[in-house]
Amino acid sequence: MxxxxxxxxxxxxxxxxxxxxxxxxxxxxxxxxxxxxxxxxxxxxxxxxxxxxxxxxxxxxxxxxxxxxxxxxxxxxxxxTLTPEEVGEVWKELDKHDELEQATIDMAGEACRKTNSSVARYMLGYLLADEEKHHRMLTALEDVKRSLYPYGW
Ligand SMILES: [Fe+2]
Ligand SMILES: [Fe+2]
Structure with missing residues (x-):
């Protein structure tokens, strides 16, 4: 057994x-x-x-x-917490800010293409990664919001 x-x-x-x-x-x-x-x-x-x-x-x-x-x-x-009441007003503004972040990503890329200086490219690469990180943070926040409130968002 x-x-x-x-x-x-x-x-x-x-x-x-x-x-x-x-x-x-x-x-x-x-x-x-x-x-x-x-x-x-x-x-x-x-x-x-x-x-x-x-x-x-x-x-x-x-x-x-x-x-x-x-x-x-x-x-x-x-x-x-991350309640609808808490994020309601600010959320639209965050969306606007994310547009700005996306614009900076484009600018960092453009700036990289405009220089042959390896140091400038190196530093611009750092900034580009950081701007992409800011954009990802805001996108991921959307997921957190959704996971906390699966119904009605
Ligand atoms: Fe660290
Ligand atoms: Fe940024």
């Missing part, structure tokens, strides 16, 4: 949340470490291109650390 295998102890939702928070805090630690390291590096070079690249990554690391904290707060302090 077959006996059912003992079900594996599954983590509770609370444990899973605590694991995620621990992971995010560890990640924050790496961002902070990275910022300190980039700071040191910036003092070791006089090269303007390198300094600028280090500065961009440093600023991004600070931004990442802040967003990780935002996620942690949402898991531990107050659950975030």
């Amino acid at each position: 077959k006996t059912n295998p003992k079900p594996k102890a599954r983590k509770t939702q609370k444990q899973e949340m605590e694991d995620l928070v621990a992971l995010l805090k560890k990640w924050q630690g790496l961002e902070v470490k990275g910022i300190a390291f980039l700071n040191e590096l910036q003092h070791k070079t006089e090269n303007k291109v390198l300094k600028e690249v280090l500065e961009i990554i440093k600023q991004d690391s600070g931004q990442h650390r802040r967003v990780q904290q935002f996620i942690i707060d949402g898991l531990t302090k107050e659950a975030y």
